[in-house]
Amino acid sequence: MKKISLLAVAMLMCAGTASAGAWTDSVDERADALTSQLKGNNSYHAHLARELADVAMEEKSQHDIDVARAFMNKAEEHAAQAGGSK
Amino acid sequence: MKRILLLAACASITACSGHIASTQVSELDEVRAMIQKAKAAGAEKCAPALQAKAVAGLYHAAHELDEGSANPVSENSDLISGALSNAKRAYAKAKKGCGKPAAPEVITLEGVFFETNSAELTASSTATLDRAVKALQKRSTIKVEVAAHTDSRGKASYNLDLSNRRAASVMAYLVAHGVSADRLTSKGYGESQARADNATVAGRAKNRRVELRIK
Numbered sequence: 039m040k041k042i043s044l045l046a047v048a049m050l051m052c053a054g055t056a057s058a059g060a061w062t063d064s065v066d067e068r069a070d071a072l073t074s075q076l077k078g079n080n081s082y083h084a085h086l087a088r089e090l091a092d093v094a095m096e097e098k099s100q101h102d103i104d105v106a107r108a109f110m111n112k113a114e115e116h117a118a119q120a121g122g123s124k
Numbered sequence: 125m126k127r128i129l130l131l132a133a134c135a136s137i138t139a140c141s142g143h144i145a146s147t148q149v150s151e152l153d154e155v156r157a158m159i160q161k162a163k164a165a166g167a168e169k170c171a172p173a174l175q176a177k178a179v180a181g182l183y184h185a186a187h188e189l190d191e192g193s194a195n196p197v198s199e200n201s202d203l204i205s206g207a208l209s210n211a212k213r214a215y216a217k218a219k220k221g222c223g224k225p226a227a228p229e230v231i232t233l234e235g236v237f238f239e240t241n242s243a244e245l246t247a248s249s250t251a252t253l254d255r256a257v258k259a260l261q262k263r264s265t266i267k268v269e270v271a272a273h274t275d276s277r278g279k280a281s282y283n284l285d286l287s288n289r290r291a292a293s294v295m296a297y298l299v300a301h302g303v304s305a306d307r308l309t310s311k312g313y314g315e316s317q318a319r320a321d322n323a324t325v326a327g328r329a330k331n332r333r334v335e336l337r338i339k
Binding site: 080081082084085086088089090092093097105108109112 | 143144168169172173175176177179180181183184187
């Protein structure tokens with residue numbers, strides 16, 4: 039029982055990290071959504087969001103999926119600051 | 125012992141779950157400094173694309189450096205030099221262009237004349253004005269101020285009034301020939317914006333003019 043409890047606690051700790059990104063969507067889908075969301079927006083944050091999404095896609099192509107997600111998270115932060123399409 | 129191993133395993137999963145490495149490493153000092161310099165010069169506003177490329181390049185380079193020996197040295201140095209180059213270009217562009225409003229596009233309507241001391245257009249002016257109508261219809265989204273100027277002969281107040289009437293006369297022609305009035309305004313500047321010497325005949329002729337100022 040103790041082992042099961044300890045395992046559950048450990049899994050919850052890991053899950054906390056996992057929930058930081060939108061793990062249910064693929065990096066590709068998130069990049070597409072971001073591009074669509076920022077259509078016509080040429081602000082600094084919009085440009086940065088797109089650049090970071092490109093880095094995410096590059097990392098994904100190198101099978102570094104966790105890093106790709108981290109870059110997508112950052113891209114989405116800047117997309118939110120950019121304020122959507124113009 | 126098992127508990128420690130389990131927690132260590134979880135910690136390692138957490139560590140591998142993906143993060144963007146710190147940019148605060150000595151290899152990136154020059155890039156960081158240049159990005160800051162560009163930002164201070166207004167690059168986020170005046171050169172947003174270049175500044176964004178520089179910042180994204182900084183993050184990317186930080187990540188690759190963090191991976192250490194897993195990457196070829198040349199790949200990392202390419203990323204660093206690319207980010208630095210973009211930051212330098214963003215700085216140069218910001219330094220050149222920030223703080224100065226873009227000069228408005230001004231088109232002088234060569235060939236538009238009025239009867240002396242009058243706002244009545246001469247017959248020969250219509251060819252130029254008809255071309256202006258076509259140009260404005262092609263660029264259907266722009267808004268334009270019709271600006272008229274006089275030379276300095278006579279009273280300034282008279283010249284100002286005359287230029288106002290002449291600007292209004294040109295605007296009326298444009299509207300009558302199909303340009304939406306919503307896109308146009310008219311304003312006379314009198315003799316206040318001379319672009320040549322009013323002491324000569326040729327200079328005065330240059331100063332008497334009508335312009336379209338794109339807003």
